[in-house]
Amino acid sequence: MARIEEKAQSMLNRFIILKAEEKKKPRERRPYLASECCRLAEVDKWRQQIKREIGRKVTEIQNEGLREHRLRDLND
Template sequence: MARNEEKAQSMLNRYITAKNEENKKPKERRPFLTSECRDLSDADKWRQQIMREIEEEDVVEEERKVKEEENQKEQEFVVHVPLPDEREIEKMVLARRRSRSC
């Protein structure tokens, strides 16, 4: 009985390792032209990879657009307060000193 369980476990391990290797990045390069692919399973694998890449690009592009819109909305309500330059600051300091000394 133990032997059958061991066989089943080893078959499961082989299945899992095969699935994991299938999900890894392909070792060979993806064919540039679809006509170069002769195996249906390879063609399906490349198709799925291309679809994932397109979806990822769409998500990134959508996130970029949302961030742009948020930045534009934030910029609309920003109030610009002009800061005094050094001469104005010196004048203020001198005026304050004069008012304190009197």
């Protein structure tokens, strides 16, 4: 009897998680071309994201303990 209850609880949890994911706002993708943006706030948001990514990768590249294959991946 306990197995049936566990299975029902598991299905309920999956259903609840699925419904919560449906309510979430879809993740935005960064436009490939700058001309695809219409608003200045949107352009600034993507610019800040690019700057953070570049800064993070430069910091990783400057790490002396970084292995060569990882360094090549970051440079690409």
